[in-house]
Amino acid sequence: MDKDGLLNLYRQMQLIRAFEDASAQQYTRAKIGGFLHLYNGQEAVAVGASSALNPDDDVVCNYRDHGWGLVRGSTAREVMAELFGRATGTTGGRGGSMHVANVKHHFWGGYGIVGAHLPLATGLAVAAQYLGTGRITLCSMGDGSTNIGTFHAALNWAKLWNAPIIFMVENNQYAMGTPYEIHSPVPMSRKAASYDMYSEDVDGMDVMAVREALCRVADRARTGQGPSFLNVITYRYRGHSMADPDVQRSKEEINLWKQRDPITSFASNVLLKKGVTTAELEAIDAAVEAEVDDAVKFADASPEPARDTLFNYVYQQPVENMQIDGSLFKPPTLYRNGHAR
Amino acid sequence: MPEITYKEALKRALREEMTRDKNVVIWGEDIVAYAGGGAYGVTTGLAKEFPDRVRDVPIAEEAIVGVALGAAMGGLRPVAEIMTVNFTLVAWDQIVQHVAKVSHMFNGQIKAPMVIRTPNGHGRTAATHSQNFDGWFAHVPGLKVVVPATPYDAKGLLKSAIRDDDPVVVLESINLYATKGEVPDAEYIVPIGVSDYKRRGSAVTIVSWGRMLVESLKAAELLSKEGIELEVVDLRSLRPLDLSLALESVRQTHRIIVVEEQMRTVGMGAEIAASIQEMAFNDLDAPVARVSGLDVPMPYARNLERATLPYAETVVEAVKAMIQKQY
Ligand SMILES: Cc1ncc(C[n+]2csc(CCOP(=O)(O)OP(=O)(O)O)c2C)c(N)n1
Numbered sequence: 001m002d003k004d005g006l007l008n009l010y011r012q013m014q015l016i017r018a019f020e021d022a023s024a025q026q027y028t029r030a031k032i033g034g035f036l037h038l039y040n041g042q043e044a045v046a047v048g049a050s051s052a053l054n055p056d057d058d059v060v061c062n063y064r065d066h067g068w069g070l071v072r073g074s075t076a077r078e079v080m081a082e083l084f085g086r087a088t089g090t091t092g093g094r095g096g097s098m099h100v101a102n103v104k105h106h107f108w109g110g111y112g113i114v115g116a117h118l119p120l121a122t123g124l125a126v127a128a129q130y131l132g133t134g135r136i137t138l139c140s141m142g143d144g145s146t147n148i149g150t151f152h153a154a155l156n157w158a159k160l161w162n163a164p165i166i167f168m169v170e171n172n173q174y175a176m177g178t179p180y181e182i183h184s185p186v187p188m189s190r191k192a193a194s195y196d197m198y199s200e201d202v203d204g205m206d207v208m209a210v211r212e213a214l215c216r217v218a219d220r221a222r223t224g225q226g227p228s229f230l231n232v233i234t235y236r237y238r239g240h241s242m243a244d245p246d247v248q249r250s251k252e253e254i255n256l257w258k259q260r261d262p263i264t265s266f267a268s269n270v271l272l273k274k275g276v277t278t279a280e281l282e283a284i285d286a287a288v289e290a291e292v293d294d295a296v297k298f299a300d301a302s303p304e305p306a307r308d309t310l311f312n313y314v315y316q317q318p319v320e321n322m323q324i325d326g327s328l329f330k331p332p333t334l335y336r337n338g339h340a341r
Numbered sequence: 342m343p344e345i346t347y348k349e350a351l352k353r354a355l356r357e358e359m360t361r362d363k364n365v366v367i368w369g370e371d372i373v374a375y376a377g378g379g380a381y382g383v384t385t386g387l388a389k390e391f392p393d394r395v396r397d398v399p400i401a402e403e404a405i406v407g408v409a410l411g412a413a414m415g416g417l418r419p420v421a422e423i424m425t426v427n428f429t430l431v432a433w434d435q436i437v438q439h440v441a442k443v444s445h446m447f448n449g450q451i452k453a454p455m456v457i458r459t460p461n462g463h464g465r466t467a468a469t470h471s472q473n474f475d476g477w478f479a480h481v482p483g484l485k486v487v488v489p490a491t492p493y494d495a496k497g498l499l500k501s502a503i504r505d506d507d508p509v510v511v512l513e514s515i516n517l518y519a520t521k522g523e524v525p526d527a528e529y530i531v532p533i534g535v536s537d538y539k540r541r542g543s544a545v546t547i548v549s550w551g552r553m554l555v556e557s558l559k560a561a562e563l564l565s566k567e568g569i570e571l572e573v574v575d576l577r578s579l580r581p582l583d584l585s586l587a588l589e590s591v592r593q594t595h596r597i598i599v600v601e602e603q604m605r606t607v608g609m610g611a612e613i614a615a616s617i618q619e620m621a622f623n624d625l626d627a628p629v630a631r632v633s634g635l636d637v638p639m640p641y642a643r644n645l646e647r648a649t650l651p652y653a654e655t656v657v658e659a660v661k662a663m664i665q666k667q668y
């Protein structure tokens with residue numbers, strides 16, 4: 001990878017970090033509601049993985065999705081506006097933090113039901129295989145999702161049909177507050193082994209290691225060698241969500257992982273050694289701070305979605321005879337989806 | 342016009358749509374190898390005609406629906422067969438949380454043109470295998486739900502379902518697979534969300550669908566001999582719910598009974614009755630009545646199974662009671 005490419009990895013990780021810090025701040029100011037799952041500490045995973053894919057490959061992930069949104073085609077403005085529930089957000093304020101999506105760029109969204117997106121991701125890969133598009137699917141998930149039925153059903157099916165898909169566990173070693181040893185009886189890689197699936201353990205704090213692993217398995221998927229499994233060991237610095245007081249993990253443990261921070265370690269171990277200057281990095285840091293500040297201002301100034309768009313896209317095609325209005329004594333209302341009534 | 346079975350009508354719909362559009366695929370348990378294709382034989386022979394497109398899949402309903410959803414998002418038009426409606430519960434999260442919601446929640450960016458076909462009903466198979474889930478599916482915005490009662494409608498509605506850009510659940514009446522009816526050889530479709538008069542009359546309006554529509558028509562024959570002419574409206578779809586003919590009819594007959602197979606409490610009949618009285622209160626000479634299944638897990642014993650379900654005779658009794666009672 002050339003210098004610009006490397007700097008871009010750095011920039012993307014810093015953008016996510018700054019974005020998440022700003023999100024946390026806006027959450028405490030009640031600009032953001034509901035659940036807010038932050039990605040601090042895991043930046044190298046989305047950034048490294050995404051850098052190994054083609055721009056039109058299909059990506060699906062769980063609700064910890066802001067970083068994915070930012071690296072798969074959406075601007076900080078659009079993602080922040082979604083968190084604010086505004087019309088200018090990635091889904092116009094429909095999905096919120098957990099459901100960022102940008103389908104034009106083949107980012108099919110974050111999904112809030114643990115493990116539920118694995119069959120869906122398999123289906124995307126099966127469709128690409130059937131249609132001969134040459135695209136592959138990257139399905140990211142948490143370690144906690146490897147125990148639910150859909151995980152096993154999806155891996156089984158993907159292997160059976162040799163689907164061009166990568167199942168990538170972002171193994172931050174906790175499912176909410178439950179540590180890996182408490183939720184899983186076997187090492188992660190054994191779970192893939194039961195489906196005879198190619199698998200690797202990857203250092204998720206090292207953006208280049210993630211990238212290289214992804215390059216290997218993406219190549220397998222593209223050359224008809226079927227699905228792969230990646231166990232990417234990482235760590236989240238913050239609680240599960242902003243609602244989590246994070247009392248179950250020790251400060252020592254968190255600090256230990258922070259010493260291996262994916263951004264600073266990439267800067268010192270790779271960038272500075274390749275002759276990048278501190279000044280160059282500081283310029284990037286300043287630029288992403290400004291980008292995030294601007295995103296917050298943009299989100300705050302954006303309008304809420306209009307009331308009369310509420311029923312848009314319940315169906316893609318116009319639907320008649322649908323009762324949509326809860327009020328009494330009205331005949332079933334005619335409405336057209338995709339358009340205001 | 343030639344007469345064919347409900348089952349054959351469904352198969353013809355599948356064959357025609359697969360011939361028309363190569364992105365239509367059928368995935369289900371035991372639809373290829375088992376018994377020549379399909380536990381109930383709807384897909385028998387299709388795998389030979391469309392070898393790579395009709396495929397057996399693992400027993401994992403959550404994956405059948407979920408993989409079909411992803412494939413639909415990715416450009417295919419999958420028809421997912423769930424062996425019977427009972428097993429849709431395993432896929433309930435996929436159906437309710439994902440299939441039904443991706444379009445709206447992602448603000449129209451995602452479309453899911455897929456069909457879930459499944460036999461709905463009973464057959465001496467006891468509590469876990471004899472059920473009707475009409476209302477459960479109809480409760481979910483984002484799904485379309487069709488409930489054909491005749492071979493003609495079965496074929497036409499399934500073809501519409503496959504062409505629809507939204508997910509459609511086709512609830513096939515397991516008890517109607519062998520029934521026969523006229524189906525033209527020429528191409529046609531039946532639009533989703535449009536009800537139909539299946540019999541004209543002036544005494545009482547019956548609103549029904551699926552197996553109970555057929556029972557209601559039998560009841561109409563019986564009552565006709567006594568000079569009581571029922572008007573029978575076939576809803577054909579439960580979502581979107583077209584009550585226009587039911588309302589038109591009750592404005593003439595002033596009496597209306599909803600006839601449903603499923604359990605009564607919080608069922609489709611409750612929804613329809615509430616809507617009718619909201620919209621046609623002044624036209625009613627009697628409260629809107631319901632004929633429904635009983636609120637009890639289905640027993641195996643023949644007599645007890647029969648006791649939980651409505652039949653033509655149940656409808657006849659209800660009509661007579663309604664006519665005789667003074668309000
Ligand atoms: C089916 C289901 N059960 C429970 C939850 C509540 N829940 C949300 S996130 C979560 C933990 C998941 O952990 P993991 O898969 O490791 O992902 P991470 O949050 O670490 O990214 C739980 C239990 C849910 N969303 N879905």
Ligand SMILES: [Mg+2]
Pocket residue numbers: 142143144170171172173174175176
């Ligand atoms: Mg986790």
